[in-house]
């Protein structure tokens with residue numbers, strides 16, 4: 058590969074702090090891997106090189122990319138009959154290389170009869186995530202075993218039990234628990250004082266109870282979580298200068314990928330680690346910072362040069378991935394962000410087709426057209442796996458998945474799509490419709506009896522099969538309750554004569570289910586629109602069926618298919634269209650990309666209120682656009698759930 062001038066500078070400059078600002082597709086990962094190679098070739102001890110990424114998958118991918126490069130280089134040297142005596146021969150690694158990998162490298166070395174291969178040296182470089190690095194440092198200091206770190210599943214189990222035992226009732230338990238886990242992590246990471254904290258998910262007293270209970274459990278079981286690990290590492294390095302000095306001595310060269318995603322505490326710790334030599338090499342793109350909600354701070358990258366005086370800054374200004382039109386469109390968009398490094402990004406490739414933007418009447422029409430275009434691309438010779446459809450959130454991708462199933466187009470999911478039909482709102486609506494269709498199962502009545510609140514007591518349903526007469530006799534001395542029972546009976550009778558979509562609307566508007574959603578949203582500190590959207594989606598789906606039975610059958614079939622896809626999505630290398638959220642598409646590239654539902658409220662998301670949130674949304678859309686190599690299609694709709702909706706402001710900004 059012929060490196061450009063900026064890439065050469067990033068590779069050749071050896072010591073001191075360095076910041077490589079790289080736009081999308083400009084060879085960021087390529088530069089890191091080649092830099093490691095250069096360091097080793099210059100005789101740097103591999104065990105003194107630490108490469109940090111943000112996810113396990115990224116660490117594994119980076120290591121694999123580097124080892125592949127090292128193998129190619131070894132092969133070249135072997136063919137040229139060069140000896141590698143200058144390569145370092147020993148040292149120890151933070152992460153011991155996998156046995157199989159170690160022996161494969163050694164076996165190759167023996168077979169080649171060469172002194173020391175680049176691959177063998179490279180396998181002693183430490184590739185890790187912030188979590189794994191901090192964990193190892195703490196393990197050395199405190200000697201605690203792996204079981205001390207609480208797993209995600211253990212956390213979820215704990216909160217489930219806590220909610221059951223404390224009588225706290227929530228509709229959407231799994232979703233609530235993961236929101237609380239994220240919120241606790243955010244509060245810990247930002248070191249916020251609970252006294253002045255306003256919870257995003259529930260009343261303050263609830264949040265405090267959950268937070269304190271969780272902390273107490275960790276204390277009692279002697280466990281720590283990832284957030285504690287960060288705080289502990291910071292404390293360890295602050296209080297034990299001797300331990301800090303030992304780690305500083307060990308890691309002479311620190312390289313961090315995707316630096317724009319770093320949070321404050323991670324930065325503070327890694328900054329201490331880089332001292333006093335400051336051979337600190339960071340690569341990132343502030344325009345691709347999309348994890349603000351997890352505490353990522355692109356501002357840290359913007360202030361890096363102040364924190365490390367004498368930093369050498371390199372801008373990689375050539376995009377090798379996309380056509381001129383795709384690069385220009387995305388640059389126009391991101392130019393509207395105010396808090397950013399101004400950078401140039403020249404397309405290496407020439408002109409292609411213009412970026413296509415279309416507005417459709419409604420989501421059904423939009424998804425049908427996307428599915429037909431995908432088929433047309435396939436007919437024209439593109440493999441399925443060269444095509445991706447990107448969404449703002451996983452819930453938006455459900456309709457596309459349904460359409461692709463209908464068109465028999467194989468697809469894979471990069472995220473787990475939440476199943477619309479197993480949402481608690483769907484379960485409530487289905488329970489109403491089951492009862493209207495004649496079900497007298499107690500479990501169905503439990504679901505709907507107080508949604509909206511009718512002040513029914515569970516005791517009133519004392520038999521597995523419910524009878525309205527029995528219910529009336531339970532409340533015989535309370536006229537107002539008898540009236541409610543009669544109202545419910547009459548409503549169910551009316552519903553039984555309606556088509557599914559009309560029945561859903563009847564439940565929401567006449568029976569008062571929307572009022573119940575409104576009050577629940579208030580309790581959960583959400584906008585009611587978030588819940589209405591799910592109900593709207595269900596109404597839209599119901600509209601396609603003549604009978605409740607047919608709708609139910611469709612829901613069952615869809616669930617089975619989705620389970621199959623979710624399961625298969627974990628296996629790699631298959632020829633399928635990719636459905637992905639914009640977040641999960643980061644770092645990937647496809648010849649053909651569709652970015653759909655680019656409407657206000659979705660892109661940018663309705664939760665984004667502050668100017669900083671809008672900038673984050675703009676970055677996310679930028680990441681999505683820049684995944685495309687050859688063809689980029691952007692789509693929006695005029696109407697959603699029979700209401701007019703505006704095209705995203707980002708469309709105009711991108712000049713589409």
Ligand SMILES: Nc1ncnc2c1ncn2[C@@H]1O[C@H](COP(=O)(O)OP(=O)(O)OP(=O)(O)O)[C@@H](O)[C@H]1O
Nearest residue numbers: 059060061079080081082083084085086087377644
């Ligand atoms: N000098 C070069 N000449 C030709 N191709 C190059 C050069 N540098 C990098 N590339 C190629 O450009 C593509 C994008 O590179 P890479 O994946 O490193 O980009 P990136 O900066 O990590 O992108 P992103 O941030 O969007 O994920 C790769 O296919 C890589 O091989």
